[in-house]
Amino acid sequence: MSEQEVVGVLGAGRAGTAFARVMLRVGIGVDLCSTRPPKALQHHLKIYAPGAEAVWPDQIGVRTARQGPGIVILAVPQEDMDGVDPSWLYTTGPEPLVLVDATNTWHDEELPSWLQAALDEQLPSSYGIAGRFGQTRVVKALNHISHHDLEKFADAELPLDQRRAVALAGDDDAARGRVMGLLVRMGFDPVSLGGLAASRPIEPEGPLFDRPLRREEILRFAQ
Ligand SMILES: NC(=O)c1ccc[n+]([C@@H]2O[C@H](COP(=O)([O-])OP(=O)(O)OC[C@H]3O[C@@H](n4cnc5c(N)ncnc54)[C@H](OP(=O)(O)O)[C@@H]3O)[C@@H](O)[C@H]2O)c1
Numbered sequence: 001m002s003e004q005e006v007v008g009v010l011g012a013g014r015a016g017t018a019f020a021r022v023m024l025r026v027g028i029g030v031d032l033c034s035t036r037p038p039k040a041l042q043h044h045l046k047i048y049a050p051g052a053e054a055v056w057p058d059q060i061g062v063r064t065a066r067q068g069p070g071i072v073i074l075a076v077p078q079e080d081m082d083g084v085d086p087s088w089l090y091t092t093g094p095e096p097l098v099l100v101d102a103t104n105t106w107h108d109e110e111l112p113s114w115l116q117a118a119l120d121e122q123l124p125s126s127y128g129i130a131g132r133f134g135q136t137r138v139v140k141a142l143n144h145i146s147h148h149d150l151e152k153f154a155d156a157e158l159p160l161d162q163r164r165a166v167a168l169a170g171d172d173d174a175a176r177g178r179v180m181g182l183l184v185r186m187g188f189d190p191v192s193l194g195g196l197a198a199s200r201p202i203e204p205e206g207p208l209f210d211r212p213l214r215r216e217e218i219l220r221f222a223q
């Protein structure tokens with residue numbers, strides 16, 4: 001019997017638990033962490049993501065990395081990102097972790113200086129994330145769909161062309177391919193925009209943010 005696929009999710013709020021619920025329902029195992037110790041978090045997960053495992057933050061990439069290029073989804077508000085230690089995402093495995101940046105910049109948030117510096121240079125926020133977590137391969141995805149829509153529209157039973165399309169962007173082809181595979185298993189029709197520089201349209205003020213999308217609409221913005 002093949003080992004169950006496991007994905008790590010950093011952040012157990014609205015987004016993190018919705019990602020977990022969608023993955024759990026298609027048989028993907030989920031490790032989750034937050035600021036709470038695993039014992040306290042496990043109570044929260046019994047309600048919000050039953051079946052997910054609560055782990056310490058420095059364990060978030062461990063199980064997923066046993067299966068080749070592991071995947072961790074980043075679902076912590078950007079204003080709290082200084083509390084996320086980059087060393088948690090270091091793996092001694094043969095391949096670096098793929099980090100799915102599902103975060104957004106909200107202008108009422110006070111951002112860490114390293115992230116603000118990227119924005120001041122007119123770069124997409126995913127550049128700041130990629131610089132901070134340089135030991136991972138960052139793919140921007142899952143940030144432009146609300147947690148309500150995520151659960152409502154993920155449908156792995158539908159043929160691809162009838163599913164909700166979601167966009168992703170990342171500089172590493174293999175990492176992008178890995179995240180595309182995950183999004184297909186979750187029940188979406190993933191469409192690549194290109195490298196991280198092409199991630200602007202899925203940022204909060206972009207034309208692809210929080211809208212029902214079909215493949216052709218996303219492809220119009222692909223680089
Ligand atoms: N909500 C959505 O529909 C949605 C959809 C897609 C993307 N996003 C993006 O995802 C990000 C998170 O949004 P959210 O709505 O899920 O926020 P949220 O409900 O406030 O949840 C934030 C989570 O991050 C955890 N956290 C904070 N600091 C941490 C740290 N240093 N280490 C580990 N975990 C930490 C919190 O832990 P505790 O539980 O211990 O407090 C909490 O579980 C935002 O950038 C948002 O734009 C949101």
